[in-house]
Amino acid sequence: MKQNPGPRPSRRSVSAKHVAEAAGVSRTAVSRTFTPGASVSPATRAKVLAAAESLGYHVNHLARGLTRSESGIVALIVAELDTPFRARLLAALTDRLQAAGKVAMLINTDRSDESVEGALRQAMSYRTDAAIVLSGRPDASLGTLCARNGLRLILINRDEEFPHALHVRLDDVACGQRAFRILRESGCVKSALATSLSATTSLRLRAKGFVDAARAASVPVVEQAIGETSYATGRELGIALFSAEHPPDGVFCTTDLMACGLVDVARGQFGLRIPEDLSVIGFDDIQQASWENYRLTTFSQPIDRMCEACVSWLDETAVGGDAISLEASLVLRDTVGLHPANEVT
Amino acid sequence: MKQNPGPRPSRRSVSAKHVAEAAGVSRTAVSRTFTPGASVSPATRAKVLAAAESLGYHVNHLARGLTRSESGIVALIVAELDTPFRARLLAALTDRLQAAGKVAMLINTDRSDESVEGALRQAMSYRTDAAIVLSGRPDASLGTLCARNGLRLILINRDEEFPHALHVRLDDVACGQRAFRILRESGCVKSALATSLSATTSLRLRAKGFVDAARAASVPVVEQAIGETSYATGRELGIALFSAEHPPDGVFCTTDLMACGLVDVARGQFGLRIPEDLSVIGFDDIQQASWENYRLTTFSQPIDRMCEACVSWLDETAVGGDAISLEASLVLRDTVGLHPANEVT
DNA sequence: TGTGCTTTTGCACAGCTGTGCAAAGGGAGG
DNA sequence: CCTCCCTTTGCACAGCTGTGCAAAAGCACA
The missing domain is CATH 3.40.50.2300 (Response regulator)
Incomplete structure (x- = not known):
């Protein structure tokens, strides 16, 4: 780490003191001019603003942060x-x-x-x-x-x-539950959950909702969890799921990013048609979800x-x-x- | 905009003064303990650090910014x-x-x-x-x-x-020139430049490089500029270019984002195979450029x-x-x- | 011109930190 | 024990801003 950069004098910004001298008023008048609601006469204000503009003065918000209850x-x-x-x-x-x-x-x-x-x-x-x-x-x-x-x-x-x-x-849990229902109601016989190993709250809750809904309906679903939350992981998830003896015909991916990877693999390597052979649901409604190649059904966060x-x-x-x-x-x-x-x- | 939030006292952080009192030393000793290179005895340092930890003290960098030549x-x-x-x-x-x-x-x-x-x-x-x-x-x-x-x-x-x-x-200009040469050398008979109307420096220079190289080679190219720098614009660029009587068989898009949109349109609406019917070059090497569906040839910024x-x-x-x-x-x-x-x- | 009221102004202090410098303290050697 | 040298310590001041409060100024009216 860098050594202490040294004392102030090597860098001189314009301060209220300089403005006060140039405007022929006190430093307090300068402060008042730049403090909303403070009392200052129109004539003094004009002088101060002119001097400040000429000198390029900007109130020092670091100093202001010392005197206020909020730094902003x-x-x-x-x-x-x-x-x-x-x-x-x-x-x-x-x-x-x-x-x-x-x-x-x-x-x-x-x-x-x-x-x-x-x-x-x-x-x-x-x-x-x-x-x-x-x-x-x-x-x-x-x-x-x-x-x-x-x-x-x-x-x-x-x-x-x-x-x-x-x-x-x-409402991540509810969305996971809903994803399961949508897949089921759209005719999927074998649904799968695809998620990453990163233990983020959101992904865990979405996955939990999905799995809980399946359990409540006494419908078995496949659960696949791999690596980090990325497009590449989505591809791996797809490879793992579609290489199985009985691959799923519906997948809930806990993020759109992974869903894009999974969709590309399903089409490119397994010749699956979407949605005829495989239904996919993502989460997040990222920009790429609306791209022509994906047109992903997903959940949009407010x-x-x-x-x-x-x-x-x-x-x-x-x-x-x-x-x-x-x-x-x-x-x-x-x-x-x-x-x-x-x-x- | 919000009104002035008011004076300091309504928010009290732990200051060096409190630490000094708790450690039984001067406020200066506290300052020295947190200033790299400053002189302080090991015994005093230990007392100060213990008090600081106990009180949850953090040096106020706003104040520090007043005394130093750099705010960080x-x-x-x-x-x-x-x-x-x-x-x-x-x-x-x-x-x-x-x-x-x-x-x-x-x-x-x-x-x-x-x-x-x-x-x-x-x-x-x-x-x-x-x-x-x-x-x-x-x-x-x-x-x-x-x-x-x-x-x-x-x-x-x-x-x-x-x-x-x-x-x-x-080297945006050189990259634009290079893009033209690549398309030409790959056998493209009719090359096109696809860019947006936003006048950002980078896009203008890439376009200029492309067009200049074409002029130097006495090869006519189509120039198409539409809207803002987005995927949607890429689609519109594709529609405009491929709807023409003599559509191009090679396109340099000044950003990957637009290239993705153009590629999706070329395939989805015009049935063009890439790269058999159409070559495409982008710029930026965004993550999506490496996605299976795109595998975009592009320029990567260092x-x-x-x-x-x-x-x-x-x-x-x-x-x-x-x-x-x-x-x-x-x-x-x-x-x-x-x-x-x-x-x- | 004097009075009363309101507005404006500037002094002195506060917020918190870092540092020059003099004084104090510590340690080693004669 | 004394002297010398080095280290440590704390005082007082600086950096820049906002504000309480007393004094000054301004304005209107009699």
Whole structure:
């Protein structure tokens, strides 16, 4: 790690003091001019603004963060931010946060739990107003530490319980159950669950919903779990499933990314027609799910509502925790055989 | 916009003062314990660290930013951050910056030039050490403003000239020329350029390279430009090109994303076989380019080297500008007819 | 011109950290 | 024990902003 960069003087930004000198007013008048609601005469304001513009002055928000109860910074803790769904959620979140006057500090983690702790500590060092955890599972002890540092926590699609945090959850279990029913009602004789080995909450719950629904209906289903959550894993899942003696004719993939891989293998290596020979359901409604080659039936997460929930909760001054449950919506495209639109529940 | 959040006291983090009291030392000893290279005895250090751990203390980096010449924050200014290539570059950049001890502030812009100015001003307000511009074209006058605020500028794939900035550029023109040659050498009789109407530097240069090479060879090519840089535009480009009386048998798409759309249309609506009836070259080597259904021949940007260039330049204390030109590498897959590997230049 | 009320202004302090420098402390050697 | 040298420590100040509060200024009315 780099050595201490040294004291301030080697970098001189324009400060309120310089503006005050140029405008012939006090430094306080400068501060007041840039503080909404503060009292300053129109004439003084004009002088200050002219001097500030001429000098290129920008209020130092680092210093402002010392005097206020909020820094205006929100940490976004996310791993694999280049996967389609994650990138989309990140884009929507930053958009919404900015519209609310917040600044996003992006912390790219490697998915380990220790990594999340490190990210939270970094957030505390910068006195961020909140941390939105999109990946990783913070240890319960971190809840107290965050509270002590005035850091509000938002957990998206995480199942750990933090009393003072906002939990934004999705009906993953119900969607898994629904996926099973759709496959069954579309005439699938042998359904399969395809998922990855990464133990993320969302994938586990979707898989659980699917398997539970099958059990409740006393219908056996095949369960296949391989590697990480990627397109390549989707291909491997397809190879494993379709190489079997009795391959399935319907598959629920817990993410679209894997579903795309599975679809490509089904067609390319096993000559299966979709949906005539095989029905496929994904999850996330990533952009590629709507591409001509895939036209994937999938579940769409209410991203805008998730973002709205986060920002609304941040606007509340009360420190109480909350839990919001949102529903993913079914997006019917061309990967499920029959499309009995009126009968699918 | 929200009203002023109010004075400090409503949020109390643990400060060095509290740690000093708990450890029975001065506040300066606490500061020294957390300042690399500062002098503090092992006994005092142990007392301070124990108290800090017990109280959950984290050095306030906002305050630290006032006393140092660097805040440690780097602004990343990016639009459409959920497109495959942009997301990948962002992931790599944040990874590399974090490894170098920097913190990424993400500013999501809407691609307008005014938006870039707003982003730069925000960066100045937070006294970020640098701003890396991935999207948008900052006006030349902003160079002086940034310098006055001690904000270093890095421009990736931008053609505006800023004397004190680091320019990281790609050989887009050469790649466009090369794409033309590859199509020609693979036997294409009628080549086409397919691009979007968004006037981003990279796309213009790739297109220019392609068209210039065709002109130099006195070979007429079709130029088609439509809408924004998306998969859907790729489809429209395909429809426009293949509906013509004499459709092309080779297409250079200035991005992979559009190439995927064009390929899907070529196959799905025009029954064209790839590469037998049509050769396609893309650009960016996004993840989907390697998907079974596409296996796109494309150019891959040296993302790691781009990130390395940025971080290396940030490590230099000299304030001089620099320009780094990197080469994209050809990735041969299955969308170009003949694969004369030894003859392609 | 004087009075009363409102608005504006600037001083002094606060928030939290890092550091120059003088004083204090510690250790080694004569 | 004393001296010298090195290390450690704490004071006071700096970086930049916002704000309570008292003083000053401005304005309207009699």
